[in-house]
Amino acid sequence: MKARVALLGFGTVGQSVARLLIERHAETLELTHVYNRDVARKQVPWVPAGVIWTGAIEEVLSARVDIVVELIGGLDPAREYVTRALESGASVVTANKQLIARHGAELMALSRRHGGHLRFEGSVAGGIPVLRAIEDGLSADRLVRVAGVVNGTSTYILSRMEEGATFVDALADARELGFAEADPSDDLTGRDAAAKIAILCATALERTICPTHITCRSIESIEPVDLRYARELDCTIRQVAWAEAGEASEPVVAAVRPALVSRQSPLSRVAGSQNVVTVQGEFGGETAFFGKGAGGDATAVAVVSDLLAIVGTSDGTGAGPRVRPGAGTGVGPGARRAFRRAPSRVSADYSAPHYVRFTVADRPGIIARVAEAFAKQDISINAVLQHPGMPADRLPFVMTLERCSETRLDAAMTDIARFDFHVQTPVVLPIFEGAL
Ligand SMILES: NC(=O)c1ccc[n+]([C@@H]2O[C@H](COP(=O)([O-])OP(=O)(O)OC[C@H]3O[C@@H](n4cnc5c(N)ncnc54)[C@H](OP(=O)(O)O)[C@@H]3O)[C@@H](O)[C@H]2O)c1
Numbered sequence: 001m002k003a004r005v006a007l008l009g010f011g012t013v014g015q016s017v018a019r020l021l022i023e024r025h026a027e028t029l030e031l032t033h034v035y036n037r038d039v040a041r042k043q044v045p046w047v048p049a050g051v052i053w054t055g056a057i058e059e060v061l062s063a064r065v066d067i068v069v070e071l072i073g074g075l076d077p078a079r080e081y082v083t084r085a086l087e088s089g090a091s092v093v094t095a096n097k098q099l100i101a102r103h104g105a106e107l108m109a110l111s112r113r114h115g116g117h118l119r120f121e122g123s124v125a126g127g128i129p130v131l132r133a134i135e136d137g138l139s140a141d142r143l144v145r146v147a148g149v150v151n152g153t154s155t156y157i158l159s160r161m162e163e164g165a166t167f168v169d170a171l172a173d174a175r176e177l178g179f180a181e182a183d184p185s186d187d188l189t190g191r192d193a194a195a196k197i198a199i200l201c202a203t204a205l206e207r208t209i210c211p212t213h214i215t216c217r218s219i220e221s222i223e224p225v226d227l228r229y230a231r232e233l234d235c236t237i238r239q240v241a242w243a244e245a246g247e248a249s250e251p252v253v254a255a256v257r258p259a260l261v262s263r264q265s266p267l268s269r270v271a272g273s274q275n276v277v278t279v280q281g282e283f284g285g286e287t288a289f290f291g292k293g294a295g296g297d298a299t300a301v302a303v304v305s306d307l308l309a310i311v312g313t314s315d316g317t318g319a320g321p322r323v324r325p326g327a328g329t330g331v332g333p334g335a336r337r338a339f340r341r342a343p344s345r346v347s348a349d350y351s352a353p354h355y356v357r358f359t360v361a362d363r364p365g366i367i368a369r370v371a372e373a374f375a376k377q378d379i380s381i382n383a384v385l386q387h388p389g390m391p392a393d394r395l396p397f398v399m400t401l402e403r404c405s406e407t408r409l410d411a412a413m414t415d416i417a418r419f420d421f422h423v424q425t426p427v428v429l430p431i432f433e434g435a436l
Contacts, residue, residue, distance in 0.1 A: 003311045004065040006033035008057075008081055009072035010042045013095055013122070016300035017069060018047060021307075029067075029307055033060045036072075057081060061088060067307055070094040079103055086110040086118065093306040095122030095299050101195035101211040104202060108339040119306035124196045125150055125275040127298025128291035129305065134204045134279060135337060141281030146204040147242035150196045152273035152294045153180045153187035154219050154239035158258075159271045162227045162236060167220065179273060190216030190239060190256030197241035197254060202338040204279050205245040207252050213346040214241075216256040221427050226357055229385060229398050233355070233431070235260040236268045240432060244350070251345035255406075260355050260431040266290070267432060352430040353382065354401040354409060359424035362392040366421050373415040374401065377408040394423050400431065 005021065007014055014036075021031050031051050036042045039055040047053075054060060057077075060068070061084050068085035070092060072078050078099050082092050086107060094100065100107070100120045111118040121131050125148065134143070149155055156179045160170035171188075174180035186192040191211075198211040219239050230237050238261050243254035261267040266288040270276045275293025280286050292298035360366055371381055379401055386397040401409070413428060 002028060002030040003067055004032045005029050005067045005069060006060045006065040008035045008068060008070045010034050010036040012296040013299045014071040016296035017303050020300050020304045025304060028311055032065055033063060035060045061085060065090055067091045067093060067310060069303060070096060075099060082107060083110060086114055086116050089114050089116055091117040091310050093119050093303055095303055097123040097195040097199060101198040104339040105208050117310045121306050122299045122302035124199050125277055126293040126295060127301050128275060128289050130277045130289045131203050133289060138281060141284045143204045143279050143281050145244040145280040146200045147240060148277040149238045149267050149270050150241055150275045150293060151187050151193045151239055153184055155270055156272050158237050161224055164224060166224060188220055189218045193239060193241040193256045197243050201243035201252060201254060205243060206337055206341060207245045207344045208339050208341055209252050209254060209344055209346045214254045214256060215348045217258060219258045222258055225396055226427060230260050233260060234263050238267055240267055251347040253347050253350050255348045255350060257430055260429050262433045265432055349405055349407050351403055351405045353403050355429045355431055356399045357396055357427040359394060359396045360421040361423055362395040363421060369419060370416055373412045377412040379404045379408060379412055
């Protein structure tokens with residue numbers, strides 16, 4: 001029996017999903033509906049004649065399809081459509097990170113209540129099957145940390161800056177090549193990565209956290225000089241998102257920061273739209289997943305693999321989801337562990353060595369005053385780096401600090417901000433030398 005599949009959204013990913021379904025999986029999965037606003041302009045000749053093109057969501061939701069694939073993006077009306085599809089007993093596959101990060105717990109509960117499945121592999125790291133690998137391949141371990149470089153726009157910009165481009169030029173190139181959206185603010189500020197790390201945290205650490213409670217820092221403060229200093233320290237700079245969990249009563253430590261990452265770390269080994277996700281297990285140690293983090297075709301592979309997992313192709317049953325034994329009961333290959341627990345508090349009080357770049361109007365005694373402010377917070381200086389021949393009225397120098405908590409560092413930086421020698425706000429970056 002073929003599973004009947006309705007597609008909501010015929011954009012970049014939706015079109016790739018339709019192609020993959022039609023060209024490779026027509027024997028198992030039957031595309032029955034394509035829903036999109038102003039649908040007439042979306043119609044293409046390569047979709048089989050029997051498929052219903054519609055701009056009326058009611059037509060899709062009342063058709064009792066087996067699986068609804070949500071690829072319109074955003075929170076509204078995606079949340080309403082997914083909710084109604086799950087309430088009707090259908091399964092849902094989505095690549096919508098904001099929807100799952102914010103409402104994963106409620107939607108997962110709904111899927112369990114009504115006997116459908118909810119899968120969202122494409123919502124994190126595009127084509128890398130990281131959620132499935134964590135849930136299926138690492139389930140025996142106790143995972144304590146998940147980290148990633150999961151935003152292609154930021155990685156592209158920082159890689160270009162490594163080659164000497166300014167931030168503004170790198171962003172313009174990213175836009176021209178389609179790596180950055182018209183409004184890239186979620187990518188640059190870290191909000192996009194925060195949604196992804198919230199989903200990874202729910203899956204790997206089995207702790208539900210609200211993405212809006214994760215503090216983010218933008219990559220916009222990074223300048224080419226930071227990448228030059230990073231190179232001297234055998235590092236590069238990437239936007240890193242991570243979450244760590246200890247006891248259930250303790251908050252989850254999670255943050256998104258531009259950070260210096262050692263050239264030895266897997267986090268440094270991505271460029272362009274590639275993503276990397278690392279997980280740290282108590283028993284198995286560190287495991288890294290690399291691959292294409294975005295793009296219609298790569299994401300479509302994740303989406304269609306979710307469809308195949310639901311219809312049971314992978315375990316050979318071939319049964320449609322509405323009749324599938326075990327659906328929604330928490331057993332069998334369709335079961336998900338993510339988003340089952342009550343929400344956890346989030347803290348950003350992590351500890352790491354740090355890089356601080358000051359830009360000052362030079363005069364005697366600056367380093368002594370900065371050092372005193374750090375000492376007051378019990379923070380030790382590791383090294384001071386300064387390039388010769390820089391202008392005295394706008395002099396950059398860098399201090400690297402021994403491992404310290406971000407809270408103490410923030411307190412020191414608040415003191416330091418009061419000094420009148422700054423010509424620019426200092427740039428503060430954690431340094432990740434291997435595992436975080
Ligand atoms: N692109 C990627 O590389 C990628 C990677 C991973 C995950 N994702 C996720 O996949 C989802 C889809 O992304 P995409 O890149 O395919 O986006 P997209 O190209 O903008 O496609 C979205 C489609 O949905 C339609 N749509 C939007 N709002 C609608 C509404 N209210 N009612 C009906 N139709 C609506 C759009 O129609 P119009 O043509 O009228 O705008 C468009 O055809 C998003 O959640 C995104 O975050 C994308």
